[in-house]
Amino acid sequence: MNKFNPDKIRKTAEQIAKEKAIRLSDVNYEDLHSVLQELHVHQIELELQNEELRNAQVRLEHQKNKFAELFNSAPVSFLVLDKGGFILEANKTFLKTTASEMKGVLRKPFHDFMTTDSKKAFLSQYKSFYNNPKDKTIDVELITENGNPLIARLYGSQDENIKDGLPDEHIRVAAVDINAQVEAEKKQNITIQKLIDANMKIKEQQASIIEQERLKVLLQMAGATAHELNQPLMYLLGSLDLMEMNKDNPPARDRHMTNIRKAGERIANVTKRIQSLRHDKTKPYPGGTEIIQLDQDITILYIEDDDASFISTKKMLEKQGLSEVTQAGTIREGKQLLENNEYDLLLIDYKLPDGDGFDLLGYIQGREIKLPVIMITGQGDEQVASMAIRKGAYDYLPKAAIDQASLSNCISNALEKYRLNQEIALAMKQMAEMSIKDELTGLYNRRYFNDSLANEIARSKRYKEDFALCMIDIDHFKQVNDTFGHQAGDTVLTGIGSMLLQFMRKNDISCRYGGEEFALLLPHTDMNNAEKLCERFRRKIENHKFEFNSGKPGITVSTGITVFTSSSPVGREELIAQADSSLYKAKNDGRNKITRYDASKQ
Numbered sequence: 246m247n248k249f250n251p252d253k254i255r256k257t258a259e260q261i262a263k264e265k266a267i268r269l270s271d272v273n274y275e276d277l278h279s280v281l282q283e284l285h286v287h288q289i290e291l292e293l294q295n296e297e298l299r300n301a302q303v304r305l306e307h308q309k310n311k312f313a314e315l316f317n318s319a320p321v322s323f324l325v326l327d328k329g330g331f332i333l334e335a336n337k338t339f340l341k342t343t344a345s346e347m348k349g350v351l352r353k354p355f356h357d358f359m360t361t362d363s364k365k366a367f368l369s370q371y372k373s374f375y376n377n378p379k380d381k382t383i384d385v386e387l388i389t390e391n392g393n394p395l396i397a398r399l400y401g402s403q404d405e406n407i408k409d410g411l412p413d414e415h416i417r418v419a420a421v422d423i424n425a426q427v428e429a430e431k432k433q434n435i436t437i438q439k440l441i442d443a444n445m446k447i448k449e450q451q452a453s454i455i456e457q458e459r460l461k462v463l464l465q466m467a468g469a470t471a472h473e474l475n476q477p478l479m480y481l482l483g484s485l486d487l488m489e490m491n492k493d494n495p496p497a498r499d500r501h502m503t504n505i506r507k508a509g510e511r512i513a514n515v516t517k518r519i520q521s522l523r524h525d526k527t528k529p530y531p532g533g534t535e536i537i538q539l540d541q542d543i544t545i546l547y548i549e550d551d552d553a554s555f556i557s558t559k560k561m562l563e564k565q566g567l568s569e570v571t572q573a574g575t576i577r578e579g580k581q582l583l584e585n586n587e588y589d590l591l592l593i594d595y596k597l598p599d600g601d602g603f604d605l606l607g608y609i610q611g612r613e614i615k616l617p618v619i620m621i622t623g624q625g626d627e628q629v630a631s632m633a634i635r636k637g638a639y640d641y642l643p644k645a646a647i648d649q650a651s652l653s654n655c656i657s658n659a660l661e662k663y664r665l666n667q668e669i670a671l672a673m674k675q676m677a678e679m680s681i682k683d684e685l686t687g688l689y690n691r692r693y694f695n696d697s698l699a700n701e702i703a704r705s706k707r708y709k710e711d712f713a714l715c716m717i718d719i720d721h722f723k724q725v726n727d728t729f730g731h732q733a734g735d736t737v738l739t740g741i742g743s744m745l746l747q748f749m750r751k752n753d754i755s756c757r758y759g760g761e762e763f764a765l766l767l768p769h770t771d772m773n774n775a776e777k778l779c780e781r782f783r784r785k786i787e788n789h790k791f792e793f794n795s796g797k798p799g800i801t802v803s804t805g806i807t808v809f810t811s812s813s814p815v816g817r818e819e820l821i822a823q824a825d826s827s828l829y830k831a832k833n834d835g836r837n838k839i840t841r842y843d844a845s846k847q
């Protein structure tokens with residue numbers, strides 16, 4: 246087909262017009278024919294194009310209808326909102342959902358169809374949603390036909406290209422019903438909560454297992470204590486029998502009496518410990534629900550001469566994340582490593598080239614190296630195993646029975662038991678300290694002092710050695726409190742406490758006897774030496790600059806001294822009364838003084 250050329254047609258037409266005068270016979274028939282042909286072709290092309298356009302229009306119409314149908318009947322509310330959140334268009338679903346009619350919706354604020362709570366949330370978020378709808382959604386509650394709010398999530402889009410009669414500034418919004426999703430989330434949260442509860446229960450159970458373990462340790466300790474009690478009890482009973490037999494022999498009877506007293510004292514000591522143990526039992530288990538995890542950083546020393554055994558055990562340990570395992574082939578090597586390194590756990594093979602596992606247990610205990618030990622024994626070596634436990638091992642494992650599970654159990658039990666023992670030891674130490682020390686000054690308390698004084702009197706009588714008792718009281722301490730406050734008063738007490746601790750000899754006992762009164766017990770000390778010491782202390786206090794006092798010395802103390810003489814012994818209370826009356830004299834004599842007790846002047 247000839248290509249339609251509009252320029253050529255135009256030229257030919259111009260020519261025809263110009264040459265109107267030209268006779269038809271002059272027109273080149275060839276040219277005319279070709280022009281008509283071209284026009285015909287062009288007409289056909291135009292018709293084809295028209296046809297295409299008509300088709301496109303029908304398709305567009307069809308799509309429009311489809312879109313309108315979708316827009317209206319999709320189970321999602323579609324809206325077109327303007328910049329201020331007013332409704333420009335709404336689909337049928339929206340009308341149905343909100344039980345509205347089109348005229349009651351158009352040009353109305355969208356938030357009119359929301360619950361009060363939602364309104365606020367929507368209004369506060371709409372501006373940024375409108376400006377950037379792609380990245381944002383808003384959850385709102387629409388008021389529905391049946392009165393139940395419908396939770397809808399708003400998705401937006403800006404369609405700049407399709408104006409469709411809408412103003413320039415608008416946004417298309419889909420409000421998707423997420424009630425089901427919210428319900429599902431709620432259910433999920435409930436499930437999660439149930440899981441958390443179940444987990445808590447498991448943890449509680451684990452804690453109770455640990456508590457049982459702790460009680461086991463306590464029982465073991467109680468067992469050991471019973472064992473300890475047994476010996477002095479036997480001794481006591483034996484001595485009673487002997488005394489019975491030696492009824493008529495006073496020196497022998499006295500000897501047995503002394504032995505009975507000693508045995509009694511030992512029993513009393515053990516009983517005291519049992520009492521403190523009971524105390525501890527009522528304490529809640531510290532550390533709560535923490536369960537031993539074998540994947541923590543635990544360093545292990547394994548004393549094993551057989552390389553094959555070491556390697557296979559090491560592999561099992563590595564599988565549990567315990568990669569820091571060191572081998573020592575002999576006891577000697579093991580001792581060296583223990584001296585120079587810190588380990589969390591010790592595995593000892595019972596039979597070693599230079600001795601047996603017990604040698605090492607003894608060494609560890611002698612050196613007070615603190616770590617849990619597991620003894621690896623031969624098969625059927627129950628005697629060795631029980632001996633190992635008695636000598637301080639935490640557990641034992643027969644070599645042939647070592648597998649992943651037994652090893653893991655044994656190690657976690659030993660570590661946990663060790664941790665519990667440490668806690669118990671610490672608690673007992675703290676309890677022991679608490680019961681003999683004064684909290685504020687760190688000096689011994691009055692109870693401890695009374696016990697010590699009784700001991701010192703007994704000792705002095707036995708060994709014929711004198712000792713001094715001094716009572717020190719701060720002068721006008723009430724004024725310190727009144728002038729500078731109670732806090733300043735406490736500072737003075739603490740200061741004097743630490744000065745006393747520095748000042749006294751190792752065997753001296755200093756205690757806080759009462760509020761601002763201190764008592765000193767000076768073994769092997771006569772009146773002169775006690776006075777010298779107290780005088781030095783008096784001067785030290787007099788010159789000391791306590792912080793609260795803007796650097797000026799101002800605190801003084803008065804002291805009363807008495808001496809216990811084994812040749813004319815007095816009781817504990819009498820001795821304290823002597824020191825007190827001397828102190829009273831020092832106060833009456835003007836304070837900041839030391840007064841000796843003088844029996845002749847009483």
Ligand code: GH3
Pocket residue numbers: 718719720721722723724726730731732733734735738759760761832836
């Ligand atoms: P004196 O020279 O006669 O000993 O006079 P004093 O003021 O030191 O004696 P007094 O017995 O009249 O007052 C003792 C004061 O010590 C009263 C009390 O409030 C105070 N005190 C007792 N214990 C504490 C304490 O732990 N902290 C403080 N800040 N003050 C205490």
Ligand code: MG
Pocket residue numbers: 718719720721722723761
């Ligand atoms: Mg005082």
